[in-house]
Amino acid sequence: MAGIVRDAMTAVLAKNWWAIGIRGVVGILFGLIALFMPGVTMLSLVLVFAAYAFVDGVFAIVSAVRAAGQSERWGVLVLEGLVNIATAAIAVFWPGLTVIAFVFLIAFWAIVTGILELMAGFRMNVDGRGWLIFGGLASVIYGGLLIVAPLIGAVVLTWWLGAYALVFGVSLVVLAFKLHARLPASA
DSSP states (O other): OHHHHHHHHHHHHHHTHHHHHHHHHHHHHHHHHHHHOHHHHHHHHHHHHHHHHHHHHHHHHHHHHHHHHTTOOOHHHHHHHHHHHHHHHHHHHOHHHHHHHHHHHHHHHHHHHHHHHHHHHHHOOSTTHHHHHHHHHHHHHHHHHHHHOHHHHHHHHHHHHHHHHHHHHHHHHHHHHHHHHHSOTTO
16 A cells, blocks of 8 residues: 555656756755855845744734734733844844844854763763763854854854755755656656
8 A cells, every 4th residue: 555655646746846856946046045145145044034023923913912802811922923023123124133143042052952962971871972972072162163253153054054955956856857757758
């Protein structure tokens, strides 16, 4: 039964090979833009986040108004909506600050998780614990480097995102051609 389902899914994907190919090409283009224009990419991501936060804030306030109309609790929803809208405004008016804040968030996450990995590694009594200690040390160093040079950290994070998108896009394009090759000649 699993083979039949798998074959049916492959047939559907093969008929739509071009859609997978387009996804791959878009991934490749995004990856190249992120690699060669990291500043533009990071600022674009900030603006997309700002749009999301604004829309989410508006809908939270709409939900609060509807809840108030039904005599439900609504105060927290209004507060959430206002925080989201204020966050969106900060992201739009100070995009550089938003990028730096994001880099610091990643930095502190790396340091805290690195310290926890170090603690766990030193408490473990098994072969291979050195790898956990090594990983924890790498996390702490990475976080420290991001704090010391947040703008470079933002560029590097964008490059990693670009590299991922490029690899993923290439894999989808290859898949699209493999699926296209499976189509019958009349399709």
